[in-house]
Amino acid sequence: MDVSDYHIGEDRERSNWVRLRTLLRVRWFAIAGQSAAILVAVQLYGLQMQTGYATAVIGLAIIANLYFTSVYPENKRLSEREAFFMLIIDIFQLTLLLYVTGGLVNPFAVLILAPVTIAATVLQLRSTLVLGMVAITLISLISQFSQPIATADGIVLTLPPLIQFGFWTALVIGITFLAVYARQVTMEMHTMAEALLATQLALAREQKLTDLGGVVAAAAHELGTPLSTIKLISSELMEDLSENTDHYDDVVLIGEQADRCRDILRSMGRAGKDDLHVRHAPLETVVREAAEPHMNRGKTVMLRVGPMDDDSLAQPSIPRRPEIVHGLRNLIQNAVDFAETSVQIEVAWGEDLIKVRIMDDGAGFPASVIGRIGDPFVRRRRQTNDRPGYEGMGLGMFIAKTLLERSGATLTFANSRIKGQAGWAGQPLGGAIVSVRWPRNIEFIATPDTDEPLGENQQFS
DSSP states (O other): OOGGGGOOOTTOOOGGGSBHHHHHHHHHHHHHHHHHHHHIIIIISOOBOOHHHHHHHHHHHHHHHHHHHHHSOTTOBOOHHHHHHHHHHHHHHHHHHHHTTTGGGSGGGGGGHHHHHHHHHHSOHHHHHHHHHHHHHHHHHHHHSOOOOBOTTOOBOOOOHHHHHHHHHHHHHHHHHHHHHHHHHHHHHHHHHHHHHHHHHHHHHHHHHHHHHHHHHHHHHHHHHHHHHHHHHHHHHHHHSOTTSHHHHHHHHHHHHHHHHHHHHHHHGGGOOSOGGGSEEEHHHHHHHHHGGGTTSSSEEEEEEEESSOTTSOOOEEEOOHHHHHHHHHHHHHHHHHOSSEEEEEEEEOSSEEEEEEEESSSOSOTTTGGGBTBTTOBOSSOOSSSTTOOBOHHHHHHHHHHHHHTTOEEEEEEOSSTTOBOTTSOBOOSEEEEEEEETTSGGGOOOOTTSOOOOOOOOO
């Protein structure tokens, strides 16, 4: 599978993740909290502040919420611009409320972190940066200019300059850190979700191809007898007819078309068969099926098959499942793409283990990404000469790794220890090595009991 088939752009809009109703609901909670805080401060603690102005600011938020509720449907999803303005309104409303209630003396100034954090999860990077800078600017302004707040005795509440500077610094750092952290986590979750979707699509595609091949093979099997009968009758008619008659050419054409139908069905049926006897196949056969599309791409693909220790140990059969075939095919494709001249595939088995090792004679995995292989959308941070022309290996490797691990396999990625060491056939190596191992005791690859009847072949549903 080509990685570009499922490429995800960095600038893809993400604001349509959030519904208007969600932000409005959060704002209603904020309005309730702001009202309760002012009520407790005035009635319980007797603090003196600009209560009228504070009430007016909260009223503006209520009016805005009622307006958006009445104009837009509840299930509306916000565009990038709409989400940006909704969050910028929240920042200005909260900043204005802090201005009339003591500025940074008010401990609720920490709530300025909330809109910035939400922006980091739903907006593009540029919008998040703008909104973060606005928040920092407004926090800086109210740290210097604000309406005082006093106790019941008339004592104006102030912070020592050092404490106020520390609080301002903490808010600025908090805005920056939480925005970066929330965005990074959200991007990774989004990337993983998209990669898993691509994996499911790849698996579904492979399954459909396998099923289609089975249908065609079953059709070829069922049509074999009537086509053979047509061929036999046409041959007998050819013997009875003179070559100079008009009917002779028609009979020849019938025989040729019967042969053509047989060849077409045979060619289309190579992908698989709806036959219980071939749902499991020898390990070597499954690996060869995975490698077949890459055998004639200008690189030598060599297959070495044999037991690990005990030569008397028979080769195991494993399921011809799309997860295994497609996963191995992606790994072999990657090896062929970056090999200089040859790729070696070692297939081995023991009493407790089945192993497939894929090696190429290229430059190996770049040191900058070898520890992150298997994560979706791994890309090189800078150009090096480790693997020339290497743009990225994230999604293709992620799909292969996910599919094979789904079958119970364990994958390891490495480079040859010594550049130029000799392989099993004397070819110089030094490139990438991918090892795939299955424990033989897992149910997914268990060999069926050949002594038991498999039953009738089933039609595809």
